[in-house]
Amino acid sequence: MAEHQLPERQSPLEPEYHPGSHGNFEHGVDVILSETRPGSILQLAAWPGEEKRLIEAIRKVTGLGLPDGAGGGVSNGVRAAFGFAPGKFTVVDEAEGLAAAFAGAITPAIGTLTDLSHGRTPIRIAGPKAEWVMAKFFAIDFALPAFPLGAGRSTNHHDIFAQIQRSGADQFDIYVFRSFARSFWKALCHASEEVGYEVH
Amino acid sequence: MLITCPYCGPRDVIEFTYQGDGNRKRPQPASQDLDAWNAYVYDRLNPAGDHNEIWQHSGGCRAHLRVVRNTLTHEILSTAFARGGHKTESRS
Numbered sequence: 001m002a003e004h005q006l007p008e009r010q011s012p013l014e015p016e017y018h019p020g021s022h023g024n025f026e027h028g029v030d031v032i033l034s035e036t037r038p039g040s041i042l043q044l045a046a047w048p049g050e051e052k053r054l055i056e057a058i059r060k061v062t063g064l065g066l067p068d069g070a071g072g073g074v075s076n077g078v079r080a081a082f083g084f085a086p087g088k089f090t091v092v093d094e095a096e097g098l099a100a101a102f103a104g105a106i107t108p109a110i111g112t113l114t115d116l117s118h119g120r121t122p123i124r125i126a127g128p129k130a131e132w133v134m135a136k137f138f139a140i141d142f143a144l145p146a147f148p149l150g151a152g153r154s155t156n157h158h159d160i161f162a163q164i165q166r167s168g169a170d171q172f173d174i175y176v177f178r179s180f181a182r183s184f185w186k187a188l189c190h191a192s193e194e195v196g197y198e199v200h
Numbered sequence: 201m202l203i204t205c206p207y208c209g210p211r212d213v214i215e216f217t218y219q220g221d222g223n224r225k226r227p228q229p230a231s232q233d234l235d236a237w238n239a240y241v242y243d244r245l246n247p248a249g250d251h252n253e254i255w256q257h258s259g260g261c262r263a264h265l266r267v268v269r270n271t272l273t274h275e276i277l278s279t280a281f282a283r284g285g286h287k288t289e290s291r292s
């Protein structure tokens with residue numbers, strides 16, 4: 001039987017996505033903006049008391065060991081996971097099909113799985129001024145001791161809800177609703193002009 | 201005004217939504233006790249001081265919280281998940 005062909009996914013940023021250097025970059029590019037376009041974005045939620053079993057299921061299916069504690073997370077460049085609310089986790093994979101891989105692991109007794117692969121747009125900001133630009137958007141502490149590597153945070157920029165994971169010492173992945181993504185992207189580009197930015 | 205969410209840590213009040221007086225006791229849905237329903241809907245302590253309140257971290261983790269706030273100073277004395285569990289004392 002012929003393999004099922006998935007349609008190619010279009011970026012919601014496309015009309016405003018302009019690779020190259022922009023803004024005040026004569027003295028150097030201080031942030032790099034990009035769309036990471038992972039194949040799978042899942043939201044997993046545990047019933048009260050089932051959090052440990054859900055974390056174990058994430059480890060079994062993805063190989064990612066989530067650290068203890070609120071907002072704990074981990075990222076290995078291909079897959080990523082982080083807590084964003086009590087008993088709730090975002091799990092991301094470069095490849096498509098992660099929901100199917102979890103189907104047998106998240107039983108109805110443990111919790112629920114929601115496939116958001118087409119519902120969220122992850123935007124990456126990286127570089128020496130990433131913390132600076134992020135701090136203009138969100139009223140949370142982006143310093144490394146307060147926001148450790150791999151950790152996740154839920155917050156919002158005006159009414160655009162955002163889940164943020166620190167995926168590097170000077171790198172953040174921002175998950176926004178797909179329908180707001182282009183507007184958020186334009187705002188992020190404007191905010192990055194003063195430091196000089198490059199779109200990859 | 202900062203509210204310390206037990207999950208997210210200290211956040212600006214703009215991320216939270218007030219869900220009402222935390223002292224209300226809702227009658228059973230089938231209750232015919234009109235005085236109890238009247239008290240649930242209208243009676244408020246309205247204290248000048250510490251007040252039990254329900255808030256939602258609607259712009260963050262979306263958890264519902266039990267918050268004790270001083271109505272004179274806006275000091276947040278404590279926060280906890282509304283369904284029980286970890287409690288964060290804020291007054292030093």
Ligand SMILES: [Zn+2]
Nearest residue numbers: 205208257261
């Ligand atoms: Zn919270």
